[in-house]
Amino acid sequence: MGTHLSALRPVYVVGVGWHRYQPASDTPYPVLGLKAIRDALSDAHLAWDAVESSYVATARLGMAAGRAMLRHLGALGRPLVHIENASASGSAAFRHACIEVAAGISDVVLAVGVDKPSGGPRAAGQAGLGSLVGGAVVPFTHFALLTNEYVQKHGVSPQDIALVAVKNHRNGALNENAQRRQQRTLDDVLASRPVSGALTSLQCTPTGEGAAAVIIASAEGIRRHGLDSGRAIRVAASAANSEWADAGANHDQAITQAAMTAALDEAQITPGQLDVIELHDAFTIEELHYAEGAGICPPGHFIPLLKEGAFDIGGRCAVSASGGLIAMGHPIGPTGIGQIGEIARQLRGEAGARQHKDARLGLAHMVGVGAVCYVHVLAK
């Protein structure tokens, strides 16, 4: 039988940095990634030569993106590896970076995500099996189908589900690293371009590019480099899984529920204790499914609580205070790492206008097509 991350050496997030998420541009990817890494090093008060190993999350750049970027920090001959796990690439890179530190192999490790949009195919389309729908079901239609199912089951209106986007655009407007930084009314959201089913464009994550980086360290790494332990945020749990047979159309919620339970058990906390949560809310309906799957509220109860402000910054539990994937954006490789950075800022009390009062416990969640799921719990 295996063990939990938390049963090994304690791991801490000591530095966070971003290149703003933005629409596709001519900016070469190393410029995006290096900005995020240098900001994370600066945030940690660390020099690059302190970093013993690097995990590079990217899903769209093609083979071996890392060295062509990292060499410009000074090529020191240290190990680096690339991690691709669809939307959860960054979360996977963070988990494996944590495992390396927790196992005692390294004391200071970088996890960086960088991506730019590209039209690369998904491997599942090359599996050699046919489909009745071909390319007609893209992610927004998958989630439009789940929206339709939720509306039928719980009797809520699609207009109410769109309120998730209003909250997340409001949060994103306060985030200097967000791709979408404009407040939107419910009317704005509903009047935006029809996409699929009840989903309109402002209820869907935008495509874009960007980078996010975190530096993690052991207690020994913090001591040896003289880092500020008061700003170090402990990784209290790391859970990962993948889809099983019979998981159904809403497999993302099923794997989320299992991964959330595992992570909360590992951290020895209950869902009600969480102060800040970053969810894989690429589409409005996802926030309902995952919050309910996590036990933040019972199934079908998300919307009434959302209307009361329970999930606003300053509410019972701030959900997607960064703006989430809908407003902050979802460049793929960076996304899961950016969530860790947001939670770390919140728990340090350094989130500025987006600060959730007295945040002590945070959770980051990503799913990736396939499907895979990652949940991390961070503690002050």
Next chain:
Amino acid sequence: MNEPVKSRLFAMDGTSAGPPALVGGRCACGYVFFPMQTYGCEKCGRHGDALTMAYLSGRGTLQAFSQVHLHARPHPQVPFTVLSIALDDGPLIRALLEPPVDPDLRGGAPMVATIVRQRHEGRDIATLRFKRANDGVG
């Protein structure tokens, strides 16, 4: 008219529930799946001869639907409707609606498979779609 290009996904001759049938598979463990493949069973991992072809009834229940307004490719032409259908024989599948838009579609509706023939790049293509079955006709 040319003979329609045959699909490995469905069969014109159907099951006792009427044509057409979906060409799925059944594992020795009892797991029923669509489409047919011999790579291995998602439930138990048996492969090869343990997986046998099984014609699945083209009847099912509508679990969810979405009318698509935005599509990056020319086909299918928007608007079209995507369905989640729980087949009577077990598997949950995704399919396209015939006709492409049906304002009277409701969750829970009985659905039935139907063959749609289309002229595409100089060939006659037969595709399998689903339509509402509440007219009682298979």
